[in-house]
Amino acid sequence: MDLPAAPEARFSRILDETQGLIRAHIAGMGVPVDEVDDVAQEVYLVFARQPERMPADVEPLRWLRGIARNCSHEYFRRRARQPRSLAAIADLLAAVPAAETDEPETAPRVDRLRTCVERLATPHRDLLA
Structure with missing residues (x-):
C-alpha cells in the first residue's frame, strides 16, 4: 500500500482502507455487534496518537489488527469488572x-x-x- 507522506492524509487513507476489516476482526473476537464501533474507535485513537510506533516494514492492517486484539481484550477485562461494580451499588443500596x-x-x-x-x-x- 502506497501511503501519502502527510500524516492526516496517511491516517485517512489507512482508515478508509481498513475500517471494515478491523470491525470484522473485532466482531470475530466476540465483541458484541453493538460495541464493535466503540472498540474500533479506540483502535484508531491508539493508532492516531502514536503512528510512529508502527514499524515501516509492517502493513497497516497487520498493525491495526494487533491494536484491535489488545483493545478487544481490554473491552472484555472492563466487562468482567462491571458486575462487581454493580454488586457494589447493590450493597450500598441495601446498607x-x-x-x-x-x-x-x-x-x-x-x-x-x-x-x-x-x-x-x-x-x-x-x-x-
Whole structure:
C-alpha cells in the first residue's frame, strides 16, 4: 500500500482502507455487534496518537489488527469488572434503610434509586444481587 507522506492524509487513507476489516476482526473476537464501533474507535485513537510506533516494514492492517486484539481484550477485562461494580451499588443500596437517613434530602434519592432497581428486567436486577 502506497501511503501519502502527510500524516492526516496517511491516517485517512489507512482508515478508509481498513475500517471494515478491523470491525470484522473485532466482531470475530466476540465483541458484541453493538460495541464493535466503540472498540474500533479506540483502535484508531491508539493508532492516531502514536503512528510512529508502527514499524515501516509492517502493513497497516497487520498493525491495526494487533491494536484491535489488545483493545478487544481490554473491552472484555472492563466487562468482567462491571458486575462487581454493580454488586457494589447493590450493597450500598441495601446498607441504607429506607426510613433511616441522617439527611432529609437523602431519603427521596434512595427511594428513587430503589424504584429504578425494581424496574430493571430480572436478568439485570440479578446482576446486582
